[in-house]
Amino acid sequence: MNHALTAAAAGFGTGLSLIVAIGAQNAFVLRQGVRRDAVLAVVGICALSDAVLIALGVGGVGAVVVAWPGALRAVGIVGGAFLLSYGALAARRVLRPATAALSTEGEPAGSRRRAVLTCLAMTWLNPHVYLDTVFLLGSLAADRGPLRWTFGLGAALASLCWFAALGFGARLLGRLLARPGAWRFLDGLVALTMLALGVTLVAGS
Numbered sequence: 001m002n003h004a005l006t007a008a009a010a011g012f013g014t015g016l017s018l019i020v021a022i023g024a025q026n027a028f029v030l031r032q033g034v035r036r037d038a039v040l041a042v043v044g045i046c047a048l049s050d051a052v053l054i055a056l057g058v059g060g061v062g063a064v065v066v067a068w069p070g071a072l073r074a075v076g077i078v079g080g081a082f083l084l085s086y087g088a089l090a091a092r093r094v095l096r097p098a099t100a101a102l103s104t105e106g107e108p109a110g111s112r113r114r115a116v117l118t119c120l121a122m123t124w125l126n127p128h129v130y131l132d133t134v135f136l137l138g139s140l141a142a143d144r145g146p147l148r149w150t151f152g153l154g155a156a157l158a159s160l161c162w163f164a165a166l167g168f169g170a171r172l173l174g175r176l177l178a179r180p181g182a183w184r185f186l187d188g189l190v191a192l193t194m195l196a197l198g199v200t201l202v203a204g205s
Contacts, residue, residue, distance in 0.1 A: 011137075014158075016158040028042070032115055038115040045120060049124065049129075050156060059138075060138065080199070
């Protein structure tokens with residue numbers, strides 16, 4: 001029992017350390033949380049996607065995917081182009097803020113579909129997700145032997161806790177981010193993060 005708890009705790013700590021750093025996905029979840037727009041769907045997509053990717057890594061799929069480096073290269077190009085486009089839109093909001101973009105209230109239902117599709121693309125078109133979640137976590141889990149699935153469960157739980165805290169906790173910043181200047185700062189952070197990641201992915205593919 002103690003060994004299982006140790007493996008789960010190690011998985012939780014490792015998973016948390018990999019996803020806490022500000023990245024495209026985290027910046028998007030933060031923005032959706034502050035706007036209170038499709039938060040449950042976005043958090044659910046991120047957590048469930050991580051759980052699936054972690055399961056694939058623990059199951060040893062990472063070693064198989066390595067045999068087709070061209071697949072990751074293609075994902076890198078498509079994902080990089082997507083991040084560059086989204087970053088450009090965020091940069092445009094910084095330079096030309098609109099009233100709707102500064103509101104902390106949720107957007108119409110039509111925007112929820114866009115939020116879901118954007119979240120799916122941002123999650124599954126980012127090759128760093130595969131490198132961290134499938135390959136790295138998968139290799140670390142393999143070292144746990146028969147407790148590798150317990151390790152993976154801990155990592156998946158860390159993902160769920162982090163995205164839930166980020167998405168639902170962001171609304172606590174609503175009053176602060178109701179100020180136009182604060183929103184422009186957040187959009188600037190989003191733009192810089194996504195443009196930098198987009199350039200990195202395209203250049204490295």
